[in-house]
Amino acid sequence: MTTTTADTEIRAQVEPRAEKRVSPVWLVLAVLVGLFSLFHDGVRIWEKARGDPDRGTLGAVLGDYCRTDGFCVLREVQPGGPLAAAGAREGDAIRFDRPVDSLRAWRVGETASFTLKSEAGVVSHRQATTVAGPAPSAARILSAHLTNVMWMATGLAGLFVLVRSGRRPTVFLLGAGLACLGLSGTFPSVLESDPRFFPAWMTFAFVVFSSTPVLFLAFARSARLDVDERGRGFWTAVLALFAIVQAALCGYGLWTSLDARILPGIGDALLATAIVTDLCYALSVLALAGAWRAARGEARMRLALLLVATALLTGAQNGVGLAINMTGNDWSLGNPLVWALLIGSLAGTLVLAYAILRHRVVDLGFAVNRTLVYGVLSAGLLVAFGLIEWAVEHFLPINSHETGVVLDAGLALGLFLVFHRVRDVIEHAVEGVFFRKWRSNEAELNRFVREAGFVTQASALVEATVAALGRFAGGAPVAVYAAEADGYALVGGGLPG
Incomplete structure (x- = not known):
């Protein structure tokens, strides 16, 4: 038999190509990074919830970065604080014997050894012991909780996408990017600031932060090439360029942090890092927009949501x-930018969840039905109301025991009365978002069942049944069989194979 060009083209369209898979080693590594990011965010929440009792201070504020000679300028010195008692004054310069001490978080009772250079140029070696810092305000604790929970939600979404990625490159890169984006910051907790582990922590944090925009750009490139091969060379070159630049900036930033000095003529490179990072994210969005324009059908909606x-x-x-x-660097809730960050992150997480649950951009491995969605919804509402009750008890001033009892009773009654109404409203909205098509298909099938009794020709009834069941099943193949004496005979529709 001779194989024609037309046969080859048809076979190429019908038979799926063998899809490349990411190595399991990379998947395990990405999951470990995501888990460590969650650990970091969780430690930050734990420390703030306890009021940072282990965090010490030298009673001074250092300049953002040290100079080329390794000295940091003291912008503020607290009167009566450890550094003030050691003879330091505002405007003096300090160089720690251990360079990482200029950046890490101190534990109460640690001894710092440093060289002090006065504004007059007098150099002397001193020591100071850290004392407990001021307890964070309730508003500061709440702000820290909200921002860290937001980052944890992003990291959890990344871990979920990674686990369900099936090692497909595009989905894997999305999950890895989200897992890295879940790291709340390079500033260490007290636990991570142990001098024995701090260099390793900073290396991890800098690598993760520098990799995040590159991972998103790689994800966007892969998503674009999945639907349109044009521009492969261009986007590959762009990805390679940004990977190299980010690696160089990461190395320099890590060196400045661990050695507490900068190079002349380069400075701290913070502006260059910010520009490159923002440009990388902007190109990621641009590449995804190109993929969306080139896509067709259901893939177009998925890419729009992503x-x-x-x-x-x-x-x-x-x-x-x-x-x-x-x-x-004001991270309090009084700063409108903090609210913009929280609202934007929440909106992005909800859109991603909708894309996963409703449009299945990731294979969940289970069916999304009403029982599952409403169970998760009810649990989420209970947790939310529990957090509201906790916040009221911790952040509202209670002057007496009687006031506390009345407040608790009123709060419990209010939550009881509001819970079911809020749940009904949200369930109605969820029903319209997730199950509108299912409900419409069910209504059409019920209408067909009612009208089927009026069909008089068997062939027409079989044809209408196949069409109705196909619509109800979302376009899945349908076959109708009739019972005969020796088995069943196909009378309408058909199944593949």
Whole structure:
């Protein structure tokens, strides 16, 4: 038999290509990174919830980065604090015997050894012992909880996508990017600031932060090439260029942090890092937009949702986060930028969840039905109301025992009365978002069953049955068989194979 060109083209369209798979080693490594990011975020929440009792201070504020000679300028010195008692004054410069001490978090009772250079140029070697720092305010604790929970939600989403990726490159890269984006920051906790482990922690944090925009760009490139091979060379070159630049900036930033000095003419490179990172994220969104324009059918909707989720998450957690750091590093809830970060991140997470649950951009491995969705919804509402009750008890001033009893009783009654109404409203909204098509298909099938009794010709009834069941099953193949004396005979439709 002779195989024609037309036969080859048809076979290429019908038979799926063998899809490449990511090595299990990379999958395990990405999952471990995501788990460690969650651990870091959880430790931050735990420390803030306890009021940071182990965090010590030298009673001074250092300049953001040290100079080329390794000395850091003291911007503020607290009167009566450990450094002030050691003879330090505002405007003096300090160089720690252990360079990482300029950046890590101190534990109460640690002894710092350093060289002090006064503004007059007098150099002397001193020591100071850290004391307990001021307890964070309730508003500061709440802000820390909200932001860290937000980062944890992003990291959990990344871990879920990784586990369900099937090692497919595009899905794997999305999960790895989200898992890395879940790291709340390079600033260490007290637990991570042990001098024995701090260099390893900083190396991990810098590598993760530098890899995140590159992973998102790699994900966007892969998603674009999945639907349109044009521009492969261009996007591959762009990805390679940004990977090299990010690696160089990562190495330099890590060196400045661990050695507490900068190179002349280069400085701290913070502006260059911010520009490159933002440009990398912007190109990721641009590549996803190109994939969306080239896609057709259901894939177009999936890519549109991934485009929106990526833009919201990266824009909020990187763009807005950078703006907060550049405008005074105020992470309190009184800063509108913090609310913009929280709202943008929440919106991005919800869009991503909708894309996964409703449009199945990731194979969940189980059916999403009403019981599952409403069970998760009810549990989420109970947790939310529990958090509200906890926040009221901790952040509202209670002057007497009687006031506390009345407040608890009123809060419990209010939550009881509101819970079912809120749940009904949200369930109605969820029903419209997730199950509208199912409900419509069910209504059409019921209408067909009612009208089927009026069909008089068997062939017409079989044809209508196949069409109705196909619509109800979302376009799945349907076959109708009739019972005969020796078995069953196909009378309508058909199944593949």
